[in-house]
Amino acid sequence: MAIEDIKKELEKRFAEPLDEFYKRRIIFWNDEDGEFLDEIESLTLCNAKVLVLEAGHLFSAKQLLSSSDLVSNYLVYNPLVVDPEHDWFLDIKLYGEEYRADKTSRLMQEMQIVNTSELRHVVKDFKGFFNAASRRKAMASFDGFIDKKSTLYMSILSVICGVKEREPELIIKSSLLAGADLENTVKMDLLKYGASPLFWSLVGSVTGYHGSENMDDLVNHVVLSAVSRTMSSDVLSGLESKYSDIHSGFCYDLVFNWIHGQDKNSFRSIAEFVESNLSLLDRFNQFEIKDLEDTDILPIIDEAILSKLMYAVTKRSMDNNSIMSVIEKRRTSAWYDDYDYFYDGIYQVALMNQFYDSHLNSFHHVVAKEMWDAYTSDYYVMDSLYREFHIAFSTCLQNLHPSLDDSFKDLADYVEKEYKNWYLDKLASNWNTVIEQDLSSTGKITGLLQQTDFYQDVVRNVDGKVFVIISDAMRYDVAYALAKQLEVETTADVEISAQQGIYPTITKYGMAALLPHKDLSVVENNGSTKVLVDGHSSEMSDRDGILKSYSENSVAFKYKDLMLMKREERRAAVKGKDIIYIYHDTIDASSHNDETTVFNACYSANHEIKNLVNMICSELNGLNVIITSDHGFLYTYQELKESDKMERSSFKKDIVEQGRRYVITNDLANPDFLMPVKGIYNDANLLGFAPRENIRIKGAGGTKFVHGGTSLQEMCVPIIKYKYLRTGYKAYRINKDKYETKPVSIALLSSNRKISNMIFNLSFYQKEAVKDSYVQCTYNVYITDANGNEVSDIQKIIADKTSTIPKDREFKCTFNLKSQQFSNTEMYYLVIVDEEGKQVSIKEEVQIDIAMAIGDFDFFGLDGE
16 A cells, blocks of 8 residues: 555544544554655644654653643554563543554554454465455354454365364365365365465364375265264274264264255265275174164165165065064154155055065955955055056166166065965965956856946935046055045045945946946947946947936046036036046056056056045035046066966957956857856847956956956946035044044153263154045254254154054154353253144253263364464
8 A cells, every 4th residue: 555545534534523532533553564664754734743652662652642742643553573461652542543454454443354463464374365355255154253363264264175164164165065086176176275284273173083194084084973873883883984973973963964954865976985995895784773763874875775775675584563563763864765666666565564474374354345344444554566567667767776686676576475475376266266256147256346236226325416537547555545645634534345346347348337227238239348327338438418318417527628628618518517437548548559568557546536526616616526437457567477478279269359467259159267157248149257366368458467357456446425525514523633644753762861972862753644634744853952953963753653543643753962162051852743834833841961071172173382
């Protein structure tokens, strides 16, 4: 700054009005480096005298200002380094003003650095760093003044690392993200600006790393130290030199917050480097699940656990409850979403094993109605589990995990054996035995609702307007899942039952049976059969007319056509109509393109129908909805063996129409091994036959997804009766608690409210079972101080237990306190809050009494200065 500019600035300062009671102005110009010593001799001010302090003449200068001249304004130029404890002019400075004109002072003022001799030296030492305006602006952006050397060092490191808070965790995280050692941009900048010693001093203080200044080694150290926090030292045996047990708390906090934050995926490359560099998968594979299940720092831990779980579930080397308990615990881990379909698939297999164990002595029914009831209340669960497993398995086929894929395919083979070779075979064998007489004599099983009576017994019995949704090939287990979803997600009375599908269980027969009719008949038509309703064709284009012939105020739509309409068009289309049939075809249509997508289509179908029901009730003022199907289906994933197929050579010449699971012949046929089934085709001098059990008849078309036969999965046609309840209706008001869903709640089970370890366990329990109007809820649990600052990690509890036994609804969580100082006289709080933030949080008082609490870090070894 030029001396002329300084003169103008000083004269302006001296010309400013004085504060009340002040008679003159004294300004101390501190210039310890003597940058303006030569120019000061020629400086004259029009409104103040200039006094230059000199060593050995301080007394006379003090006398001048304090006694000899009490009227004049003074500029006191001080080129001396003054010890604050022996400052001759301290009393005058209390009412005087300070001025600095040197570059260092200007920079310090710009960055809100208190101008002390100690801090001036630091600024000068890092003059290359402070040359850039962008870096000075970043320094100035921190809250408050920088008045300590440690704060200044932290500020410099934070700016170099590009973080906005002076936190060791953020500084180290940024350095780890900046690349491998030789390419690490942060490391290069640290060296460039001479800040490398500061950085490594900080690193050593907080992480315990004191090795070579190599970023790759630091990565290994930080991640491994974080892992050691929740993993037995036995698992890390031989790696002791690569991590710090004492500093594991800081490293754990750093990585935990990282992998549970929004930038979790940025840690993935770091995790992969450490996993590969230290061969951790091979190491983890040598230990038991119990040694790994409490740690979620690295994705590779999930891979090791999953491999062991898949082995355990197929070899039956671990009980099913323990397997499911491990999976439930892993659901809250950081990397669960990357592997959820593996975990979900294993969970379904564990449930299948449970079903197997509890049904070893089943399938010995002698009455068809009793077996039908057992299927609709219990046995169908196995079909659901198989379907859920294959939804998970299909996701596996679309995503590559080299270390897990083969094991999951082995698991699929295991599932196939249990489902097909045991469940389907046992179920079908028993079912064929109890239905053969009824089907051969009447085609109808005694005691069951009949699909042919659907319109008369179900549709016509609805009081008021009714919407009938017919979803092609919706199997009973799929419909059951839909009914439960509707029950939980909407305000309605929902009931599910089943009716016996007409034989053969194929679309043209089932769709005709669901229409109003006095007579169903069959005619032979160009090598196949055609189903007539009261003598008329029953194709899609004919169904609207058939409905109207029985009730003028009826209408039929295709689902896709209805959804393409605008709202007012839909309203106009159903206005004045009492019976509305809607034909939906997601499941069956998928089988024509790719049999393996059928289970995913089931999921899509349920989602579409839920939306359709909501649209009916909200837009079309519907209250009554019936959901049903034309038939079910059989599906097995693996290709069938020759023993699962049968030849048709002995009756091929007599076939009129054939599918994989049915055959209609002329009245001369008498095929071996097939079960005769009486049906509407008999009046046309035709005969119907079904293969026993799960056999497919050889012919064209796929063999995995089939229907047309007499298995429970094909014949058990669901009926969902849905009654929407508006909130103002009397039935809703009377049973409000039944219809209004409420999240289940959790509470602290542990009686001890005193925490005496940095790592500690707490037990919780889910007060209500997920049932009826109580729905699952996810809670976050953590410890805070009195000001609401989190002082522990956040643990997640997924409260979705359905058991009515309280002991089965308990959870144990392991918490880690942050590496900071705690007071045994202050109160802390355990906070329980639902993840969506819709409920009032729960706060429980707790005391933290840590004998060896961690204090403030001396990051840069300044305490000894």
